[in-house]
Amino acid sequence: MSEEMDRRMRELMGRMVEMAPETPPFPEETVTLSPARTRRSMRPVLVFAGAAAAVLLVALPLILFRGDGGVDPAVTTVPAPVPTSTVPETGTTAVPEAQVTMPVVVYLTQEPENSFRGNPALVPVATLGSAPEGQPASLAALRALLDPALTPPPGLDDTIPDEVAVLGVTEDGDTITVDMNQAFLAGAGSGFLGDVTMLNQLIYTATQGNPEVGVIFTVEGQAPGPYGSEGILLDTAFTRDYYRDEEINSVIVTTPVGPESTQVGGLARVFEATVAYEIRDAAGEVVERDFTMATCGSGCWGEFSFELDPALLEPGGEVRVFWNSPEDGEPSDVVTIPIPEDEDGLWDLTP
Amino acid sequence: MITVTGVMNNEELYRLHATELTRYATGLVGPFDAADVVTDACLKAFESRNWHEVSNRRAYLYKTVLSVANDHHRRSMARRLREIRTATPESVPAPEIDVDVDVLEAVNRLSVQQRAAVYLTYWEDLTPQHVAERMGVSVGSVKRHLARARKRLGELLT
Numbered sequence: 001m002s003e004e005m006d007r008r009m010r011e012l013m014g015r016m017v018e019m020a021p022e023t024p025p026f027p028e029e030t031v032t033l034s035p036a037r038t039r040r041s042m043r044p045v046l047v048f049a050g051a052a053a054a055v056l057l058v059a060l061p062l063i064l065f066r067g068d069g070g071v072d073p074a075v076t077t078v079p080a081p082v083p084t085s086t087v088p089e090t091g092t093t094a095v096p097e098a099q100v101t102m103p104v105v106v107y108l109t110q111e112p113e114n115s116f117r118g119n120p121a122l123v124p125v126a127t128l129g130s131a132p133e134g135q136p137a138s139l140a141a142l143r144a145l146l147d148p149a150l151t152p153p154p155g156l157d158d159t160i161p162d163e164v165a166v167l168g169v170t171e172d173g174d175t176i177t178v179d180m181n182q183a184f185l186a187g188a189g190s191g192f193l194g195d196v197t198m199l200n201q202l203i204y205t206a207t208q209g210n211p212e213v214g215v216i217f218t219v220e221g222q223a224p225g226p227y228g229s230e231g232i233l234l235d236t237a238f239t240r241d242y243y244r245d246e247e248i249n250s251v252i253v254t255t256p257v258g259p260e261s262t263q264v265g266g267l268a269r270v271f272e273a274t275v276a277y278e279i280r281d282a283a284g285e286v287v288e289r290d291f292t293m294a295t296c297g298s299g300c301w302g303e304f305s306f307e308l309d310p311a312l313l314e315p316g317g318e319v320r321v322f323w324n325s326p327e328d329g330e331p332s333d334v335v336t337i338p339i340p341e342d343e344d345g346l347w348d349l350t351p
Numbered sequence: 352m353i354t355v356t357g358v359m360n361n362e363e364l365y366r367l368h369a370t371e372l373t374r375y376a377t378g379l380v381g382p383f384d385a386a387d388v389v390t391d392a393c394l395k396a397f398e399s400r401n402w403h404e405v406s407n408r409r410a411y412l413y414k415t416v417l418s419v420a421n422d423h424h425r426r427s428m429a430r431r432l433r434e435i436r437t438a439t440p441e442s443v444p445a446p447e448i449d450v451d452v453d454v455l456e457a458v459n460r461l462s463v464q465q466r467a468a469v470y471l472t473y474w475e476d477l478t479p480q481h482v483a484e485r486m487g488v489s490v491g492s493v494k495r496h497l498a499r500a501r502k503r504l505g506e507l508l509t
Contacts, residue, residue, distance in 0.1 A: 005501060006473070012504070013378060013474040015454045020377040023369045024386035026362050027394050111462070148491070151499060157462045162491040189488035190464060191418045 103346060104129035104141035105256055107204040108156040109197055112249050113334035116325075120197045121249035121335045122204055123156055126256040127347045138176060138206045139169040145205050149350040153338045155318070159188040159198045167220065169206070175237050176206050177216045185219060187228030195228030196247045203238050204254075211254070214239045244301070250323065250333045251275065257308070257319050257337045258345020265305040270323035273297025275304045276331065282316030315341040361397050368409055369393075372416055378470035379420040379463050381455055392416040414487045421463045460503045464488075468496035 106129075107122045129140030144150070148162040163183035170177040188194035203215045214237025217224055224234045244252075244267075253266040268275045273296060278289040288309065294302030308319065322334040340347050359367075369389065376385035376392075392415040396402055405411045458466060464486070471482040472493075479497075483490045 005505070009469060009501070009504065010473040012454060012457060013470055015451055016378050016381075016458055016470075017374045017474060019382040019451060019454070020374045021382050021386050023373045024390050026365045026369075027390045027397075028362075148495070151502065154503070161489055162495050163489055189486070189492060190421050194421065 098133040099130045100133050100135075100140070101128055101130040102137055102140055103127070104137060104144055105205070105208045106141055106145040106349070107201045108152045108158050109201065110156055110335060112251070112322075113336070114322075114325075114330055114332045116250060116332045119247055119249050120159075120193070121333070122197075122200055122252060123335060123337055124204075124208075124254060124256045125153060125156065125347050125349070126258060126261065126340070126345055127349050136169050136171050136176075137209055138171065138178075139166065141205050141208055142166040142169065142178065142202065144349065145201065147350055151349060151351060153340070153347050153349075155336055155338055158201070159190065159194050160201060161186070161189055164198075171213075174212070175214050175216050176210075177218060178202065178206050179218045179221060180224075182219060184217070185225055185227050187232075189229075192228065192230050193247065195230070195232060196243050199227075199232075199238065200240075200243055200248060203240060203242070207240060211240055241301075249335065251321050251335050253321055253335055253337060256345070257313070258340050259310055259313060259343060260345045262308040262310050262313070263305065264308060264319065264321070265303065266321070267301050268294045268297070268304055268323065269299070269301045270294065270297055270333070271326050273302050274323060275306075275321065276324055277306060277319060277321045279308065279312045280318050280320065281312075281314045287312050287314075287317075313339050315339055361393075364408060364412075365393055368412060372412060374474075375413065375467075375470060376416050376420060378458075378474065379417065379466050381458070382450065388416060388420050392419040395419060410485060413485045417463070417467050417486060420467075457504060457507050460507075461500050462496075464492075465496045465500040465503070468493050469500045472497060 103126055105124045105126055107124055110121045110123050112119075112121045127144055129137075129144035131137070131140035131143060143166060145158075146160060146165055150158060152158050161183065163181075163186075165181045165183065166178060167181055168179040170179075188198040202217075206215050207213055216237050217227075217234045219225070226232065227234050250270055251266065251268045253264060255261060255263065255265045257264060264277070273294040274291055275294050276289070276291040278286050281287050290306070292304050292306040294304040296302030313319075317339045319337045319339065320331070320334050321337070322331040324330065325332045342348070372389045372392070373385055376388040379385075380388055392412065395418075396408075396412055396415045399405075402408075402411075461469065467486050468482055471477045471485055472479070477485065479490045479493045483493045486493065
């Protein structure tokens with residue numbers, strides 16, 4: 001079976017290569033690559049921030065252990081990394097005996113159809129996660145997301161390498177501190193956009209219980225070094241909107257879809273605030289099409305919400321959320337959410 | 352003109368590897384945009400500030416092709432397929448490329464990363480270690496991409 005599959009995969013690639021076009025001529029002229037990477041202009045800022053971080057790292061022990069045990073907000077605006085000594089209570093070392101299994105939401109990724117900006121979409125998926133008793137649900141969710149055996153449902157993907165793991169989570173008022181292993185700092189391994197998408201997956205998954213809070217990342221209990229291919233500095237609390245404007249799809253669905261989850265909500269920045277949606281059955285036929293209005297549009301993000309008829313949610317079907325282009329009416333930035341097979345609406349992500 | 356650096360100048364290097372890079376790009380984004388991806392990737396590499404320090408330029412070009420394919424052409428194959436499916440014979444000129452729609456439909460089910468892992472494994476016969484080096488990811492990620500690609504293509508290919 002495996003050999004047969006290998007043979008067919010080889011044949012598929014062979015047929016793909018047969019379609020290869022003529023080799024393009026040598027690119028002799030220097031031209032501006034498109035689209036322009038606006039983030040290049042951020043580099044001086046990053047360099048400056050890097051220097052600031054280096055200074056901070058040197059000064060940090062003096063700040064942390066200056067006698068009164070605290071960090072003076074007047075000294076720096078960078079959130080204080082969690083000292084190593086406070087992290088173990090999140091479960092980085094001792095493993096409590098009882099594991100509690102609970103429904104959680106993990107955010108996977110998707111390349112939206114007819115993408116207007118070319119940014120990836122996040123798609124929330126309900127599944128089961130587990131964490132030591134007494135630990136926050138966000139730890140269970142992150143563990144489910146980072147399970148090396150995770151296999152996304154059809155049409156979805158995941159940017160996070162297998163080696164990345166969460167060591168602990170501490171929830172404290174308006175911040176969640178997520179302690180990661182060293183592999184996290186390498187990022188997604190597919191460039192800046194992949195790195196940011198991976199961050200967004202972690203941020204959205206960690207903040208599922210409270211979307212307004214910020215996430216502070218630490219690595220093995222320490223302030224992290226530069227992250228990803230372009231050395232993003234993780235020296236601030238990242239909220240859901242940190243990378244929203246430039247690096248995420250114009251339609252963001254934040255609620256999973258299933259027989260028990262028929263209230264679909266999210267954010268959109270779309271033409272005239274009009275968010276369209278349709279339900280398709282397992283055969284791909286449209287069984288319902290409608291639209292709703294976001295609270296803001298045409299240049300601003302607005303919240304939207306609509307109710308699905310559970311009778312129309314067929315296992316194997318899908319819900320598509322999008323906006324219609326004013327130029328040709330075509331669905332744009334289409335987010336496609338697969339409907340789970342199980343009646344409980346939970347995906348088995350580690351089959 | 353692109354600045355000539357190193358023992359082999361960029362044009363010589365390009366002529367040496369352009370064909371294999373074009374095949375690779377075809378495996379990643381399909382035949383329609385492969386040439387553009389190769390051109391963009393080579394320009395990006397040649398203009399990189401680190402280019403003159405790169406020891407394995409072939410591997411660097413492969414990584415750059417993957418990066419460009421990933422960042423800028425993520426939905427192009429799907430869009431082209433949609434155009435082909437919805438086109439009437441009189442509405443579009445005959446394509447210059449002999450297109451195998453079934454193959455494109457199958458490959459379109461994969462992410463760009465998965466396509467890269469499949470191409471390098473099954474077309475170039477590289478080991479997971481070498482695929483990982485060519486893609487700039489870990490061996491574990493390569494295995495995961497392959498497993499997911501097999502799963503997604505399983506129904507179509509068996």
